[in-house]
Amino acid sequence: MELRDSCIKKVEFVKSVFSLKDLPQEQGPELAFAGRSNVGKSSLLNAIFNRRNLVKVSSRPGFTQSLNFFLINDSFYFVDLPGYGFAKAPKKVIKKWQALVEGYLRERNALKGVVCIFDIRRGVDELDIALVSFLKDINLLPIVVFNKIDKLSNNKINKSLERANILLPRLEMAPFCLSAKTKKGVQNFLERAICPFIE
Numbered sequence: 001m002e003l004r005d006s007c008i009k010k011v012e013f014v015k016s017v018f019s020l021k022d023l024p025q026e027q028g029p030e031l032a033f034a035g036r037s038n039v040g041k042s043s044l045l046n047a048i049f050n051r052r053n054l055v056k057v058s059s060r061p062g063f064t065q066s067l068n069f070f071l072i073n074d075s076f077y078f079v080d081l082p083g084y085g086f087a088k089a090p091k092k093v094i095k096k097w098q099a100l101v102e103g104y105l106r107e108r109n110a111l112k113g114v115v116c117i118f119d120i121r122r123g124v125d126e127l128d129i130a131l132v133s134f135l136k137d138i139n140l141l142p143i144v145v146f147n148k149i150d151k152l153s154n155n156k157i158n159k160s161l162e163r164a165n166i167l168l169p170r171l172e173m174a175p176f177c178l179s180a181k182t183k184k185g186v187q188n189f190l191e192r193a194i195c196p197f198i199e
């Protein structure tokens with residue numbers, strides 16, 4: 001599928017990885033996508049892939065524990081990380097999530113940045129802040145995205161953003177506000193955050 005007006009010309013789902021030993025061989029610069037379950041991570045990936053349902057969108061948060069690898073333009077991976085912060089997840093599930101995601105983030109040399117997706121209505125909480133801080137600690141670039149702006153007025157979006165800016169550690173790249181649903185802000189995010197990274 002050729003995408004028009006996008007640096008993403010070709011997308012191919014490669015594999016789901018449940019264990020670090022099954023990681024695919026490293027390609028060009030890799031970008032991962034992280035966020036709390038239900039923030040719209042899969043929806044955002046579909047939006048930037050310009051595909052309706054390549055990435056499964058769930059109405060209910062699941063306990064999916066895999067890293068999902070998408071090969072872009074035959075040359076690098078985008079990686080959909082399992083969502084974090086299930087209130088009801090068993091301790092064993094959380095431990096496994098941590099080992100898989102933390103191991104991947106720490107050890108993957110091709111990985112250059114992590115898109116951190118938050119819900120503009122909720123702002124950021126301690127888990128979100130811990131994620132961004134951890135990425136900075138291990139020298140990965142956090143790219144912060146606030147999704148679901150279609151749910152708030154501009155005034156409320158600005159207030160939520162101001163508060164998040166105070167709570168988050170200093171960012172090299174200003175946060176992006178967008179809606180994976182209406183696609184507002186997606187083109188800007190693609191052009192400023194994604195395309196420079198892969199070109």
Ligand SMILES: Nc1nc2c(ncn2[C@@H]2O[C@H](COP(=O)(O)OP(=O)(O)O)[C@@H](O)[C@H]2O)c(=O)[nH]1
Binds near residue numbers: 035
């Ligand atoms: N209103 C609104 N709903 C969204 C947006 N993005 C995702 N959703 C909805 O949020 C729910 C979770 O989306 P999904 O992409 O599966 O989230 P994930 O768990 O982070 O991968 C689904 O019902 C989506 O339709 C958005 O920008 N605006």
Ligand SMILES: [Mg+2]
Binds near residue numbers: 043
């Ligand atoms: Mg998802």
